[in-house]
Amino acid sequence: MYEIVPEQPFTSTDLNYHDSNSRSIQKQRDATARPAISSLVENMDQYDIVFLGYPIWNGQAPKIISSFLEGYDLNGKIIVPFCTSHSSGIGSRASTLHTLASSANWLDRNEKYYYRQESLPTNAQRLGNIRTGDLMIYGSDCLVFL
Numbered sequence: 001m002y003e004i005v006p007e008q009p010f011t012s013t014d015l016n017y018h019d020s021n022s023r024s025i026q027k028q029r030d031a032t033a034r035p036a037i038s039s040l041v042e043n044m045d046q047y048d049i050v051f052l053g054y055p056i057w058n059g060q061a062p063k064i065i066s067s068f069l070e071g072y073d074l075n076g077k078i079i080v081p082f083c084t085s086h087s088s089g090i091g092s093r094a095s096t097l098h099t100l101a102s103s104a105n106w107l108d109r110n111e112k113y114y115y116r117q118e119s120l121p122t123n124a125q126r127l128g129n130i131r132t133g134d135l136m137i138y139g140s141d142c143l144v145f146l
């Protein structure tokens with residue numbers, strides 16, 4: 001597990017989202033903001049699937065998530081975004097992240113999966129783009145309907 005930690009930590013004053021001038025809110029308003037991350041993922045190449053968790057800030061992912069997505073070659077990786085929030089859903093904003101790693105396969109629609117008791121014969125192939133309606137074998141025993 002890798003934690004995206006900002007190089008400049010956020011204080012509680014920075015995180016006051018009732019203050020429209022707080023650091024966090026200012027960053028969220030700035031489409032070009034790319035806050036620096038304090039450390040890199042070691043050997044990103046070894047991962048096929050990235051579970052990307054973040055809190056919702058002003059109805060969207062914190063801008064540091066954009067820094068993360070633009071900081072790596074995520075071509076062909078599966079990215080599964082998920083979020084925490086006070087009350088907002090992940091909403092359509094998750095799909096705005098797609099443009100920041102457009103060569104990755106994003107799983108944030110209505111995927112369903114089923115683990116079989118027995119393994120399936122696999123002949124692993126790297127997929128191109130994943131589309132709704134595709135069927136994927138994950139590992140040797142999990143079927144994913146996309």
Ligand SMILES: Cc1cc2nc3c(=O)[nH]c(=O)nc-3n(C[C@H](O)[C@H](O)[C@H](O)COP(=O)(O)O)c2cc1C
Pocket residue numbers: 015016017024025054055056057058059060083084085086087088089
């Ligand atoms: C700057 C900022 C903006 C936020 N904006 C929203 C929001 O638009 N909708 C929402 O439901 N929660 C919002 N929240 C609440 C966070 O999403 C919530 O605290 C977080 O997901 C819970 O994670 P935590 O337990 O680590 O704080 C915001 C929090 C901060 C700091």
